[in-house]
Amino acid sequence: MSLAGAGSAASLQDVRLVIDVPDGRLLFGCGDLDLWAEHLVWCYELLGVKRGATIAVQDFGTSPLAFLGSALLMPHLNQGVAERLGGKFICLDATADRVALTPFVLTQLEIDLFVVRAEVVGLLGDACRKAAFEFAEARTRTVVAMDVFEPVPAAMASWRRLLLSESAMLIAPECEWCGCFHLRAGLYRLEDGAIRNLRLKSAQNRPLNDHYVIVREPCAKGPEDLRIRRAGEPCRKWSR
Amino acid sequence: MRSLGDDQAAEADAERWPVERLAAWQLDRLCEVIDFARKETPFYRRLWSEHDLTARKLERLEDLKHFPITTKEDLLRGGSADPTPGEGPVGFSTRGTSGKPLVVWLSAEEEEVYVRPTMRGFRWAGLKKGMTALLTSPVWHRLAACEAHAVARIGGRCAFFWGSILNPRHVESFLRTLDEVRPEFVTTTAPFLFWLVRHLESAGNSHAGALRNVAAIVVVGLPLTPRLREHLCQRLEVGDIFERGGTQEGAALDECAVHSAPHVHEDVCYLEVVDPQGRPVPAGRRGNLVVTKLASAGSIFVRYNTGDIAAFVPGRCPCGSSFRRLKIYGRPESSVEVAGKTIAAYDVRLCLEEDQTLVGRNLLLVREGVQSPQRLLVAVEGAGLNTEELERLLCDRLGLPGAKIMWLGDIRVRWGFREVLDRRELRSMGLNDSRENRR
Numbered sequence: 001m002s003l004a005g006a007g008s009a010a011s012l013q014d015v016r017l018v019i020d021v022p023d024g025r026l027l028f029g030c031g032d033l034d035l036w037a038e039h040l041v042w043c044y045e046l047l048g049v050k051r052g053a054t055i056a057v058q059d060f061g062t063s064p065l066a067f068l069g070s071a072l073l074m075p076h077l078n079q080g081v082a083e084r085l086g087g088k089f090i091c092l093d094a095t096a097d098r099v100a101l102t103p104f105v106l107t108q109l110e111i112d113l114f115v116v117r118a119e120v121v122g123l124l125g126d127a128c129r130k131a132a133f134e135f136a137e138a139r140t141r142t143v144v145a146m147d148v149f150e151p152v153p154a155a156m157a158s159w160r161r162l163l164l165s166e167s168a169m170l171i172a173p174e175c176e177w178c179g180c181f182h183l184r185a186g187l188y189r190l191e192d193g194a195i196r197n198l199r200l201k202s203a204q205n206r207p208l209n210d211h212y213v214i215v216r217e218p219c220a221k222g223p224e225d226l227r228i229r230r231a232g233e234p235c236r237k238w239s240r
Numbered sequence: 241m242r243s244l245g246d247d248q249a250a251e252a253d254a255e256r257w258p259v260e261r262l263a264a265w266q267l268d269r270l271c272e273v274i275d276f277a278r279k280e281t282p283f284y285r286r287l288w289s290e291h292d293l294t295a296r297k298l299e300r301l302e303d304l305k306h307f308p309i310t311t312k313e314d315l316l317r318g319g320s321a322d323p324t325p326g327e328g329p330v331g332f333s334t335r336g337t338s339g340k341p342l343v344v345w346l347s348a349e350e351e352e353v354y355v356r357p358t359m360r361g362f363r364w365a366g367l368k369k370g371m372t373a374l375l376t377s378p379v380w381h382r383l384a385a386c387e388a389h390a391v392a393r394i395g396g397r398c399a400f401f402w403g404s405i406l407n408p409r410h411v412e413s414f415l416r417t418l419d420e421v422r423p424e425f426v427t428t429t430a431p432f433l434f435w436l437v438r439h440l441e442s443a444g445n446s447h448a449g450a451l452r453n454v455a456a457i458v459v460v461g462l463p464l465t466p467r468l469r470e471h472l473c474q475r476l477e478v479g480d481i482f483e484r485g486g487t488q489e490g491a492a493l494d495e496c497a498v499h500s501a502p503h504v505h506e507d508v509c510y511l512e513v514v515d516p517q518g519r520p521v522p523a524g525r526r527g528n529l530v531v532t533k534l535a536s537a538g539s540i541f542v543r544y545n546t547g548d549i550a551a552f553v554p555g556r557c558p559c560g561s562s563f564r565r566l567k568i569y570g571r572p573e574s575s576v577e578v579a580g581k582t583i584a585a586y587d588v589r590l591c592l593e594e595d596q597t598l599v600g601r602n603l604l605l606v607r608e609g610v611q612s613p614q615r616l617l618v619a620v621e622g623a624g625l626n627t628e629e630l631e632r633l634l635c636d637r638l639g640l641p642g643a644k645i646m647w648l649g650d651i652r653v654r655w656g657f658r659e660v661l662d663r664r665e666l667r668s669m670g671l672n673d674s675r676e677n678r679r
């Protein structure tokens with residue numbers, strides 16, 4: 001097993017978790033996960049989530065959105081998203097059979113934030129239509145989790161967005177206040193047109209190219225953060 | 241059979257207790273759970289007051305039979321969504337293979353209770369400190385969440401492949417992780433393992449010996465016949481395969497190295513097998529599995545009928561554990577009614593595998609469109625052989641008036657949790673009566 005870049009882990013013995021993701025492998029030692037759970041909570045807060053929220057995620061079980069959900073799910077994670085927010089968490093698998101069940105699950109729960117992997121939004125839309133289920137925007141905030149180059153699913157144009165690139169361990173929220181994606185200071189840096197993860201050695205760089213433009217004026221929600229938005233798109237500010 | 245180091249003593253205790261001590265422990269836990277449910281769970285409070293059980297105390301384990309059996313439909317109707325104090329922060333959705341899914345909650349206290357038996361089961365299967373375990377994702381099932389913690393506490397490393405055990409296309413991704421991480425221990429579902437066998441067969445030599453490093457695989461999801469287990473071990477070149485069982489509602493079972501049937505972790509769950517009238521049946525007889533969780537944490541389940549068809553195995557296991565053994569044969573989606581009997585795909589497999597050449601061929605039970613048919617109809621992969629003889633064997637062994645085997649030729653049946661097909665679906669697969677008659 002290649003060890004190049006195990007989180008803080010210096011040797012094979014120190015790697016406690018090996019998590020394979022599309023086109024990559026994330027290696028974590030003891031205590032490495034908490035940094036990322038804290039970061040994911042920060043992302044959710046920028047998407048408007050409050051303490052005590054119930055969060056549902058429709059993604060594969062090995063996505064960071066899933067495994068950072070709670071300390072009950074992952075060993076070597078002291079506090080996951082649920083514990084940090086004092087809320088609840090449920091992950092619904094992104095396999096077609098499971099997506100078909102989602103409307104029935106959601107009718108049993110009061111969900112504050114629902115995050116869906118972009119590649120299954122079509123399936124989910126079909127399932128919701130079939131079950132005559134509609135998201136009540138007043139109650140549930142809907143977010144599509146998409147990779148840097150993924151096109152925005154047309155049906156979800158009005159949903160909030162979260163950039164998710166697993167092999168880079170890149171999680172960047174679309175900020176409620178400024179409408180841009182925040183690349184959090186201290187975690188990511190832009191180097192030669194690619195996003196570099198500064199805290200996880202096993203993470204790969206994610207090229208950005210000209211799909212995004214850098215936004216210069218600062219945002220109070222993260223003055224140090226590098227902020228980007230999709231080129232050619234109008235500003236998507238949600239609040240104020 | 242197993243050496244018990246000091247660090248294992250705590251887990252070993254309960255399974256070595258004399259029967260009376262175990263029963264006393266279970267009674268104490270049951271009383272706690274019932275008191276808790278009465279106080280904190282609106283659903284049970286309502287249900288038990290309707291049955292005049294508001295003040296009923298348990299004096300003996302047998303008194304539990306006075307409490308009504310509940311089903312998923314009762315819970316869905318009766319407001320399972322009402323939050324219970326301490327139900328916990330993590331939800332899991334049941335599969336919904338027979339109807340709508342139910343959401344169950346896991347708390348830290350409950351997980352603490354369930355990690356111990358998981359460690360016990362994994363030790364039975366040979367997991368040791370320093371090993372790497374390739375696991376199913378912890379978000380998939382309440383028991384899977386306990387598995388990663390159990391591996392970590394034993395001192396193992398956890399590895400996860402990308403994707404889902406519910407998608408046959410993710411076998412490739414599983415193999416990539418397997419090839420590169422070289423785990424000694426694997427947990428997965430039986431259907432996924434069969435997809436893997438098929439994938440390896442079609443891939444030729446490109447993954448030869450991919451599992452040679454694996455000392456044990458622990459599988460859930462489908463009951464394995466002894467021959468099917470041997471077949472999998474041999475095809476995959478793995479040391480051993482252990483059946484693990486359990487439900488989101490709290491049943492927890494693991495097989496020991498004797499492989500006679502999984503042991504119930506009786507220190508965390510109280511299981512019953514009941515007849516259609518809800519009366520417990522003796523060991524050796526089949527009935528419906530009814531689960532009571534022995535922890536007043538997470539979602540509470542008292543006498544919950546899981547819909548599984550199961551039987552306790554009579555007698556004690558040679559391994560020395562005092563925990564009873566339970567074989568789960570199937571569910572409504574893996575069984576049919578013929579001549580007033582419930583026949584599971586497992587039963588049919590057990591018969592047909594007496595012909596060694598049929599081991600590993602998948603089959604489907606066909607549900608005919610009539611009330612209590614007198615004939616069992618089975619669709620089996622591959623070319624026909626000894627048809628009359630096998631049909632006679634099915635009738636004799638299963639006590640049926642008639643049986644018919646339909647050979648599927650080169651049509652492949654996807655291994656899955658569902659093992660029953662309606663006759664109409666058979667036709668939509670292009671299998672009509674003329675095909676049925678072709679041998």
Ligand SMILES: [Zn+2]
Nearest residue numbers: 175178219221
């Ligand atoms: Zn902002």
Ligand SMILES: [Zn+2]
Nearest residue numbers: 496498557559
């Ligand atoms: Zn045994």
